[in-house]
Amino acid sequence: MALASPYPDVEIPNVSVPEFVLAAGKARPDAPALIDGLKGDVITHGQLAAYVDRVAANLHARGLRKGDVVAMFVPNTPWYPVIFHGIAKAGMVMSPINSLYTPDEIAFQLKDSGAKILITINLFMERVEPAIEKAPVDEVVVLDFRDGYANLFDLLGEDAPSVDVEIDAENDLVTLPYSSGTTGLPKGVMLTHRNLVANVAQCRPLINLKEDERIIAVLPFFHIYGLTVLMNQGLAWGGAVVTLPRFDLEDFLRTIQDHKITRAFVAPPILLAMAKHPVVDQYDLSSLTSILSGAAPLDEQLAHAAEDRLRKGAEDGVKVGQGYGMTELSPVSHTTPDPGCEPPGARSDVPKGSVGYAVPNTECRLINPETGQDAADGERGELWIRGPQVMKGYLNNEEATRTTIDAEGWLHTGDVAIVDAEGRYTVVDRVKELIKYKGYQVAPAELEAVLIGHPEIADAAVIGVPDKESGEELPKAFCVRAPGSEITEEAVMAYMAEKVAPHKKVRFVEFIDAVPKSAAGKILRKDLKARA
Structure with missing residues (x-):
């Protein structure tokens, strides 16, 4: 049974992401749009639109055309949104690369996405250079200047003529982030202009951002949460x-x-950190009115602790809530509304353990994993979602797309949820293999492939195990030594630390005689969890 959002549907304009997001700034050209939190540098809404035009023009002048992929390996700066929207205005596709990635991980994404150009910074070049040896690109642009490379000024040059590219919002891709989905290796998530426009529009009735709002963007723009919820939502209003x-x-x-x-x-x-660290008391946080948590489950007690502590420094208190989503959903499907933005008929506040209501234009189903049928009222089930924010599919991977999105358009999230009588959802478990560590995705299959690449490891399996102090899931490897090998736990962890980004590091190693597998050869992770 499909459960509709309690909010009325919203109109989704049939326009490109830059046209939608930059529209509000036209009425306030001198107001700040982007501020460097450390340096204080400001880009106004008027400057933002002008810079976006220049980036689009100069990328086109460099020979790039509609549909070409531009990879961005850049930390959060005020120039990140400028370049993203320039890429989008030119009809190209931006593929964001995690700032923590190793050369091998960068090379994989460059090759898989088919990136023509890589935009980065000096600090990252020691990882970029070995990566492009394995996966060459046509050009590397180093924003903050490096001899022999184009830089930010080259992307902002005045000589190139402006471009006007016709964009089919429903079908043309705007970004290609990488996600492990519910299982397997990282895959390119094909998100269209309509996906991102829809998701910003869908959040509007629940998150009532005002023109004078200031949003802190510390979550990375390379993560879809940062790209949509912080960057594009903030600028759009x-x-x-x-x-x-x-x-x-x-x-x-x-x-x-x-x-x-x-x-x-x-x-x-x-x-x-905001709830527990003593240094918090040294700062005046009274301007802060709202904290919304996402990317990983938020403990109910932690939410209360943070709200109680921060209320002391603010006149009207700080509301702490959480939302839910995934890269394949652009990313938001559920969130806690601002005070006064509750749906018609709401009788009480959203409980702290809940991820809130389904956003407008979104349908949900809860499916019993054992029977494949809709869960009975009040019972938990795998959360399926259908709406305009659902991705177009995985790049060059029809099988994974069919596994995730069924013939009726339902995206199978792999998360188990329950819904109360008021339509508020709580995520209670996971059926997918994915490990979530500090909001980042860690795919067991990816780590297993790296482990098996070691000559002294004959077979391996990875699961997430809970950390007793933080509650985070930590990757644990079960390894089968190759004949004659005496490799140690420490050696395995050191090897992995060199091969993968810090959030993917194996934290525990256990040697076993054989990895338990089904008759079809699938790793029996439940058996490993039972002994972990």
Whole structure:
């Protein structure tokens, strides 16, 4: 049975992402759009539109055309949105690369996405150079200047004529982030202009951003949460997005204080620091009115602890809520509404453990994993979602697309949820293999492939195990030594640390005689979890 959102459907304009997101700024050209949280540099809404035009023109002048992929390996800066929207205005596709990736991981994404150009910074070049040896691109642009490479000024040059590319919002891709989905290796998630426009429009009735809002953007723009919820949502309603290149607690708190931040969209580890760390009391956070957590489950007690602590420094208190989504959903399907933005007939506040209501234009089903039928009222089931935010599919992977999106358009999330009588959802479990660590996806299959690449490891399996202190899932490897090998746990962890990004590192190793597998050869992870 399909469960509709309690909110009325919203209109989704049939326009490109830049046309939609940059429209509000036309009425406020001198108002700040992007602010560097550390340096204080400002790009106004008027400047943003002009710079976006220049980036589109100069990428076109370099020979790139509609549909070409431009990879971005860049931390959060005010220039990230400029370049993203320039790429989008030219009809090209931006593929964001995780700033923590190793050369092998960068090379995989460059090759799989078919990227023509890679845009990066000097600090990342020691990883870029070995990556492009394995997966060559036509050009590397180093934004902050490096001899022999084009730079930011080359993307902003005045000579190239403006371009006007016809965009089919429903079918043309705008971004290609990589996700492990519910299982397997990372896959390119094909998101169209309509997907992203829809998701920003869908959030509007629940998250009532004002023109004078200041949003702190410490969650990375390479993550779809950062790209849609922080960057595009903030700009679309005429607010100011204040960027930080990485999370440092004191920089984060100082930026909230100095820039009078009104909203923070975070992941649970940041909220944990705000609830527990003593340094928080040294900063004036009274401008902050709302904290919304996403990317990983938020503990109910932690939400209350953060709200109670931060209420002391704010006149009207700080509301802490959470939302739910995934890269394949652009990413939002559910969220906690702002006070006053509850759906018609709502009788109470959203409980802290809940991810809130389905956003407009969204249908949900809860499916009993054992029977494949709709779960009975009040019972848990795998969450299926249908709506305009659902991805077009996985790049060059029809099998994975068919596994994730069925013939009726339902996306199978792999998460188990329950819904109450008021239409508020709580995610209670996971049926998918994916490990979530500090909001990042960790695919067991990816780590297993790296482990098996070691000559002294004959077979391997990876699962997530809970950390007793933080509640985070930590990757644990079960390894079968090759004949004659005496490789140690420490050696396995050191090997993995060199091969994968920090959030993917194996934290525990256990040697076993054989990896338990089904008759079809599938790893029996339940058996491994039972002994973990």
